Amino acid sequence: MSNWKVALKTMQNSAKLSPKFFDEIKACVKCGGGFGLIRCYGISQEPETGDYIIVLYYAHRGNLRTYLEQNYGELDWIQKLGILKQIAEGLNKIHQAGLVHRDFHSGNILQGKNAEIADLGFTGPADKESTSEYNRTVYGVLPYVSPEVLRGKIYTPASDIYSFGIIMWEVSECIPPFSDRAHDGLLALDICRGLRPISEVCMPKPFVKLTNRCWDANPKKRPNAHELYETFHKWYWDLKDGVENEITAAFNTADYDCSQLSSPASSRPVTVTHPLAIYTSRLLDFTDLPEPINAPFKRLSVSTTRSIDTITGEEEYVTRQFEEDLVYVPETETISAVTFVPEEKDVYITRQFDTDLPWEGS
Template sequence: MVQRMCSFLHNRRTSENRKIDKFIKSTIYNARNCCSYYNYGRTYNNSDSNDDEDNIDYPIFLEWVPFNRFEDIKQIGEGGFSKVYSALWIDGKAKYDKQDDGSWKKRESEPIRVALKRLNGSQNISVEYLVEIEKQWNYYSTMIRTNALKFYGMTKELETKEFMMIIKFSEKGNLRNLILNYFNDILWEDKIMILSKLSHNLRKLHKLDYCHKNFHSGNIFVKYNKNDRKEYDDDYDDDAIYISDFGLSGPSYKQEANNKVCGVLPYIAPEVLNGEPYTLFSDIYSFGIIMTEISSGRPPFHERKHDIGLSLEICNGLRPEFEEGTPEIYKKLAYKCMNAIPDQRPTVIELFKVLKFWYYSCDNLYYYGEKEKFGYKEKVIRAMFEEAGKKIPSISTPYEKNPDAIYTSRMFTFNSYQNPLIPLLLFHI
């Protein structure tokens, strides 16, 4: 087996944390058994004479990388429980060619720009938090045939001794900033495309039975070029949109209290505020909140203090408002996602099917006009969103944010509130 894969196994590189070492070693053992591979193009075939580097598979595994192998480190972001840096990884991600005998031969790698996510307080990283990191690895492993976010390995900051995740660097902005900066340029067709691809990515996460637990517009990264809408197509496995930070909303060290909730308050489902565990339907609630944000161009409850008072009102049925002129079918779907009763919300598969049909109804390539699903014909759906789109350029989105409206993840300690009130109207599609 090639040297780079073996070096960690032979303890030349160690995190000095038994749990993390064991985790990384397990990914290497799996790679040695050829369980999964990076794919930078079409599937590898020994009979293919094309030597293009983009058509070769590589084993996929995590690496432990000494911190001195990074240069030009700059902070580029900060959340409630982590900081994010850009850095130049001197060695770059290991790459290999598969040989005729099934073995792997190392190829020369080049320096690459990566993101380093420093996990605050992770000197004593908990078993529970490490499990969430393992879930991220499992999820990214299912995305290897895409250009989505890649998880390369881990390192440790020398001064603080805090662990850092090594992730593919992306110049994409998050959805919240996209809405803030380009709201009046984003057509309704684009809004539906974003939501359709977002539901597709969430579907992949839920297929593994994983809850995101911190699903909000700051954790969704979007490629958008208002001058080139060709970037948006029907490839649901492209890199136009991806989700980050699932399962990692809280601190990396162990929390004893079980009445604590981590996240961004307006996106937290009412049953979670009531002390119930996160479920897949909790993510669907957050999806509905994101739909209101895409409609209005403003973060949910930006004018309110994000405190216990707002939490109580959310539990009693308060929901963000939509922009005037938003199509009724859109509002009905969002309200269904935000239903106070979790199992009255759609599954992510149901959500994806509806949004995909809407997107195809708005897209010329797939538009037939008379095709009908979910109670509406394509031409009716297209007409609704085209009419709504006429108002977008004139919508005023500037807003005053309450200084106590916080859109980074925080820890909340709540007593159980009264059960959410059942809305007087349950919307159906």
């Protein structure tokens, strides 16, 4: 019999057989394991302390967050869609089993040969009573928690879908969401006001549209996990098999655009993470958050030498045509600068001004 590595997850102070320990095992069994979900081989016990241990598949590449950061600029869209297809398959199995993950973020997705959802210890039935203290406890990583849950609503499959939308963005960009600001009550407030990570130039429009649906402020407007799996399955195989259609053209164009903009992996940009950006799960407790809304996206089209008449003060001009989705920000915010990626002979604005235009700055 050949040897292979496994991961041992020890539950501290579990000698008295905490029911929570077996929740994760039962969730693994109920969801079926296999593609998209971490495999659970069984349980053991630490001989000295008596603490129980879950024996799991060993994901040699670590968690998804680390994997993406280590492979910044090196993943094409076939690889990214493959990762998301596997995650969507695992999430669909969880929801098909009548469960909700409740702590769904890239740190709880492990990357071995495939991407697999792990840490099912906080999964719970989707039909828990709304008065249940268990289902109202907010525990997670703030950027991935849906706005309705931040306001004290119960966890539902739709709250996992919101988290999946944030993970979609992270897989696209290979950086954690909202890494440049504190994960505090102000961020929770902005999320409820409609703030989301910005969609970058290398993100194909079909992908952007699906991401926007996943993190819609209205849980009823989000797609379900089965639709996500079917969508990513088709996108992945169409792109991999060289099928020519509007969707694959968008992803191929995005790959080309990224290759023109990205620096070599050896000189990848240095990102500074805010000291209060916390990517480990913790209890979250915020009060007086507003009713969640979608960002009032505006489509801004500016042609050559046409002034932006919504800017207060002296007029400025942009000398190339562009069309961008802008993101909500409270009217009290100030845009420190607007910078467009210039093409040859282009001019771009870099002056400070106050505006009521939506923006993502914090």
